[in-house]
Amino acid sequence: MKLREHAYDWLAWILIGAVPLLIFWQNATSLSDQGVASGGPMSNAAAYPSIIAWILLALSLINALRIVAGQISQRSPLDPTATTRLALIATGLFVVYLLCLGWLGYYLTTPVLLAVLFAMLGLSPLAAIAGAIAATLLVAAVFEGLLNVVLPLGIFSFTLFG
Amino acid sequence: MTLTSRLVAAALGLAVLAGPALAEFPERNIESIYPWAPGATMAASQVIADAMGDELGVNISVVSTPGAGGVKAFETAMSRDADGYTLFDGYVAPLVIQPMKGNADWTYQDFTPLWSATSNSFAIAVRADDDRFNDLSDLIAYMKENPGDLRYSPGVAGGIPHMVGAATLMATDTIAQLVPYPEIDIAVRDMRGGILDFMITNPGVYNVNKDDMKVLAVLSDMEDASATYGGAPLVGSFDIDIGMANLSPSGWNWWLVRKDTPEDVVTKLRDAMEAALKRDDVRQRLLDMGYVPTGFSPDQYEEIVGAVAGELEHGQAAIDWETERLNGL
Amino acid sequence: MFDLLLEGAPLYFSAASVLLTVLGIIGGLVIGVLPGLGPLMGIVLLLPVAFHLEPIPAMAMLIAVYVGGSAGGSISAILLRIPGTPLAAATLFDGYPLAQKGRSQDAIGLSITASSLGGLVAGIVLIFFSPVLADFALKFAPPEYAAMALLGLLTIAVVSEGSAIKGMLAGGLGLAVATVGTDEFTQAYRYTFGTINLTSGPNLVAVVVGLFALSELFVQVEGGNFRDRPQIQKLRISFRALRLIVNHRWNVVRSALLGTGLGAIPGAGGDVSAFVSYAVAKRLAAEEDGYGEGAEGGVVATEAANNGTCGGALIPTLSLGIPGDASTAVLLGALFLLGFFPGPELFQYHADVAGGIFLAYLASNVVLIVLGILLVPFFGTVLKVPKAWLLPLVLLLSTMGTYALQNSVFDLWVMLAFGCIGYVLRKASYPLAPIIIGMILGPVLENNFRRALLLSRDGPMIFLERPISATILAIAAVMLVYVTVTTLRPRKAR
Numbered sequence: 002m003k004l005r006e007h008a009y010d011w012l013a014w015i016l017i018g019a020v021p022l023l024i025f026w027q028n029a030t031s032l033s034d035q036g037v038a039s040g041g042p043m044s045n046a047a048a049y050p051s052i053i054a055w056i057l058l059a060l061s062l063i064n065a066l067r068i069v070a071g072q073i074s075q076r077s078p079l080d081p082t083a084t085t086r087l088a089l090i091a092t093g094l095f096v097v098y099l100l101c102l103g104w105l106g107y108y109l110t111t112p113v114l115l116a117v118l119f120a121m122l123g124l125s126p127l128a129a130i131a132g133a134i135a136a137t138l139l140v141a142a143v144f145e146g147l148l149n150v151v152l153p154l155g156i157f158s159f160t161l162f163g
Numbered sequence: 164m165t166l167t168s169r170l171v172a173a174a175l176g177l178a179v180l181a182g183p184a185l186a187e188f189p190e191r192n193i194e195s196i197y198p199w200a201p202g203a204t205m206a207a208s209q210v211i212a213d214a215m216g217d218e219l220g221v222n223i224s225v226v227s228t229p230g231a232g233g234v235k236a237f238e239t240a241m242s243r244d245a246d247g248y249t250l251f252d253g254y255v256a257p258l259v260i261q262p263m264k265g266n267a268d269w270t271y272q273d274f275t276p277l278w279s280a281t282s283n284s285f286a287i288a289v290r291a292d293d294d295r296f297n298d299l300s301d302l303i304a305y306m307k308e309n310p311g312d313l314r315y316s317p318g319v320a321g322g323i324p325h326m327v328g329a330a331t332l333m334a335t336d337t338i339a340q341l342v343p344y345p346e347i348d349i350a351v352r353d354m355r356g357g358i359l360d361f362m363i364t365n366p367g368v369y370n371v372n373k374d375d376m377k378v379l380a381v382l383s384d385m386e387d388a389s390a391t392y393g394g395a396p397l398v399g400s401f402d403i404d405i406g407m408a409n410l411s412p413s414g415w416n417w418w419l420v421r422k423d424t425p426e427d428v429v430t431k432l433r434d435a436m437e438a439a440l441k442r443d444d445v446r447q448r449l450l451d452m453g454y455v456p457t458g459f460s461p462d463q464y465e466e467i468v469g470a471v472a473g474e475l476e477h478g479q480a481a482i483d484w485e486t487e488r489l490n491g492l
Numbered sequence: 493m494f495d496l497l498l499e500g501a502p503l504y505f506s507a508a509s510v511l512l513t514v515l516g517i518i519g520g521l522v523i524g525v526l527p528g529l530g531p532l533m534g535i536v537l538l539l540p541v542a543f544h545l546e547p548i549p550a551m552a553m554l555i556a557v558y559v560g561g562s563a564g565g566s567i568s569a570i571l572l573r574i575p576g577t578p579l580a581a582a583t584l585f586d587g588y589p590l591a592q593k594g595r596s597q598d599a600i601g602l603s604i605t606a607s608s609l610g611g612l613v614a615g616i617v618l619i620f621f622s623p624v625l626a627d628f629a630l631k632f633a634p635p636e637y638a639a640m641a642l643l644g645l646l647t648i649a650v651v652s653e654g655s656a657i658k659g660m661l662a663g664g665l666g667l668a669v670a671t672v673g674t675d676e677f678t679q680a681y682r683y684t685f686g687t688i689n690l691t692s693g694p695n696l697v698a699v700v701v702g703l704f705a706l707s708e709l710f711v712q713v714e715g716g717n718f719r720d721r722p723q724i725q726k727l728r729i730s731f732r733a734l735r736l737i738v739n740h741r742w743n744v745v746r747s748a749l750l751g752t753g754l755g756a757i758p759g760a761g762g763d764v765s766a767f768v769s770y771a772v773a774k775r776l777a778a779e780e781d782g783y784g785e786g787a788e789g790g791v792v793a794t795e796a797a798n799n800g801t802c803g804g805a806l807i808p809t810l811s812l813g814i815p816g817d818a819s820t821a822v823l824l825g826a827l828f829l830l831g832f833f834p835g836p837e838l839f840q841y842h843a844d845v846a847g848g849i850f851l852a853y854l855a856s857n858v859v860l861i862v863l864g865i866l867l868v869p870f871f872g873t874v875l876k877v878p879k880a881w882l883l884p885l886v887l888l889l890s891t892m893g894t895y896a897l898q899n900s901v902f903d904l905w906v907m908l909a910f911g912c913i914g915y916v917l918r919k920a921s922y923p924l925a926p927i928i929i930g931m932i933l934g935p936v937l938e939n940n941f942r943r944a945l946l947l948s949r950d951g952p953m954i955f956l957e958r959p960i961s962a963t964i965l966a967i968a969a970v971m972l973v974y975v976t977v978t979t980l981r982p983r984k985a986r
Contacts (some may be wrong), residue, residue, distance in 0.1 A: 004598050009919035016916060017661055027683050036679040038625045042945035043320075043341070043489075046675035046682055049938045053671065064657055073655075075921045080713075088713035095887070099908065103901045107892075115884050122718040122880035133759055136885055148544040149192055149224040150896040151248075158244075160191050194899070200829070224544075228898055230692030231674055231681065238688045239900075321679050342946050345676045345939060352837055358633045358947060371841050486925060 009077035014068070018061045021054035091118060105138050106155020111137045188247060188428050193223045195250040195418070196240040198233035198257050204367065207454045208416070211280055214439035219431070225252070232321075233257030234267050241269075245421035247428035250277070253419040260264040263479065274296050274298045274419040276428055278436045279459035279467070281449055282415035284388035285317075285324045285329065286395060288364045288376040290354060299380040299401045302361065306337035311492040313339040316354070317363040320345035324363040326478025327382040327412045330405040331398065333365050338488045351375065365414065366391040366453025369410060384408050391453055406481075410467060411474035415457060417464065433461055496623065496839070500847020504855070508549040515853060516556025517859045519866065521938025523557070524564020525871050526882065527574045531561025531802075532819045533705055537886070539697050539826060540893035547845065549831040552852035558819055559856040562802050563607035563864065566795055567871050570599045571724050579798045582766040586783065586790030591787050596725050597868070601733025602788055603795040604864030606744055607658050609737065610796030611857035613748035614803025618810075619850050621756075626811035626839045632732075634947060635955050638940035639964040641933040644814040646968050647757065649926045656975045658922045666930020667937070668692060689902040696825050696931060698906040703924050705890045709883055711918065718880040727872045731865060740792040743773055751797035755804020755816055756823060769797035810834050810846065813936065818925030821932050824831055828932075842859070855904055 004011065028047040032038040067073055079101040098114045115133035120126055138161070144150040145162035156159060195212050197205055205227060212223040228236040232344055233256040243249040250272065258274075261267040289296050306313055317325040320343035342359060344350040351372050353359050361379075368377065369392055378395035381388050382405060389397055398405060405412065418436060420429060437460075439445055446456050455474045459467055503509075516538075522738040523534040534557040565580030570587035583603060632640070634737035645667070648661035672683045673693030684690040737744065747769040754765035762769035763908040774783040781787045805816025806823075815821035827834055833846055839846050894907050914924060948954035956962045 012916045013920040035680045037678040042942040043677055046678045046680050050671045053667045060661050078656045084712050084716045088710050099904050117960055118884040124880050139639055144892055149222045151194055226899055235688050235691050320677055342943055343677055353633055356633055
């Protein structure tokens, strides 16, 4: 099966293959409950997505056969590099940042995220902290001052340029 | 501030030197949650927001939050604090129609009204060079003889234009094939190309496409409405009663805040909005865009919105009637 | 055709538009110069900013970034042998050897001037052809639009890099994502899984930023070398290229026209046209020109062609609403969100907007030649900024930009999810552009398909009864057969 050699191909296959199944499942439940899974073009909201789902399913099947038959030209093994772990940690940090963003607000969370990322990528602590604060303020000035966006306020409802 | 002056100010670094926070409302920018995708209607809301912001000395940004027939915008605004920094751009759909259809669990009484902003009536229009129909009577006579042969679009299915369109069909016991379009602008193209026979238009679209369409009747009983369609006749002049009167056959919005907003904040917002809506330049810009400033005060909210809710039930009934007739063809 | 420009003039020539064109070109060049980023990323990062501007200044800025970004990639190709964007890959052949001969100044100057002039030639074609094509599209009704959307999507899936089947899977994924939200006909909630946040579908910008920017950031972090500062020859401002380019005038015109023509076919894209026009220039050149060893003509041919592609790609985008490549797909999305519908209506009712966009495109290319030459020393400096600074800043801009669209943290989760999807698909060599194009064409396809069925009242025969839609579908069928045949034929691993 050459599972390893085509690891990402199989991952992508699962990812895309799940879509038609989701569509069929929702058509049979949510859309049927709303009464829009049958009838003519005006009242049937499920028909067109079903066509897409069948096409995806057929293409996925062909693709699976191609991978099995070894007709995929590029290999796609998992092959982590020396810094893949760093990228994963950064992603984890970003998830924590998103979790805290709405709660603590832009001004408290952003400098912390940036400083840690800068330091992780090898900048000195002082440069990381100074750079993080400067970037936070600059982006805030542009978005709040120039574009009138209200950045996440957090529980302290704090804003500098609004 | 204009964009240019803002850019210049930023270039000089002035934007960074925002003044110290004042203890009094409003001390920061206000958001108005607008329930549709950007477009001509949003521009009308922005005109009011800008003028109101001038009065308050802050910026009011109109945030487009389309989805679920306006429900998403209301849900978004509802999740914010009741501090007056979030306004609801309360269009009929999320305010009255969606709760009526059971898609939302609030009623219009769950909000504190500011002022009513604008309204726009709808009209039946055909191709400018369509000589089959010189007035509304011709159109109705044709549909009576050939039920279901004509095709029409009210834009989005289930909206107010659809309700008034269906109500007109029901009142005259005629039927035409419904073809919905998410954007009414695109329906104009297909009407010109002969794919559609008539459409329910709004003044904004009529303004842009004047040369290509002929308005047969304005679906309203308000004399002002006729003026936004170059003086076209009202539907009542053909002895047709569509069963919807006053504001109910039109699109309109009423700006709102959450019910538990402090009274002094509400007063400030109301005063600012009143001042903004009374400015001649604001009124003129809105009229030029095809939107009639309504000028209803917060005290009239209960009476006007309450009445509309009842009449829209009639519009919904008309749509159901239409669906049944179409299925039976 | 000139009345369009006249109508657009008052709209375009405002302080804001001109200023934003200048800023857009600088931003585009910088982002093009930086390896790994590119015009698409530039447009994506500035989209949120654009939605807070008036339509014409907003489009002027995005188009300037598109033009600047397409041109900027050649600078790093010439100096470092790393193309800043895939568009500049063909510029390596002669640009780098030319720089090795100590003529990096000339190489960059030529690439900028050729880009700019190529863009201007394409601009003229664009202004001439778009209204003609739009006029023809007036005959289009729902069946034709559905057929056209299908054909556009199929072409992009087939022509984009990687295997056709992966292209089609990516396009189908885009179509599936586009069905999420409120159904236009029944007003039912479709695939929203009970959250109000999905009732208008996942935000297009969040998806684009996730797929392209976040996945790229991850790849860049995996790449390591965060503090490297490349060695670069000292660069000064020089206008010599303006004189040199005169020798290559026919090369510029020919390559630009080739680029425009290929760009106008949905999916062909700048990299393809750059390689094609390089090959043509090489064949036409004399032996002693030394193509491949630092010939000026090689740089000129690729750069004129890839900026010509930008103008070409705008033709179907503006006149039919069918994007030419991923960047124009996002530009198209921007136009939608700013409240304009590309297609015949744009030219008929918003002639001033169409004219303004054309002017913005022409002005971008004029600004490009001036700034491109004046800022050469600055680009040398930009190339020396280590990734350690760059990557977190791109992350911050992507995040706040996406947030600012609807002030929604949910959109950021969407962005992150599509970042992960984008990474996996990228690793498995799927093309990402068809996803975006599928998302944009999805509603066009579905709504017109269902509308056509409503109009016909007796099923799908309406698609074959109308000559234009039947023709378009026939072309699509031929393409599909061709792909099937080539896919089924066993291929040797590359």
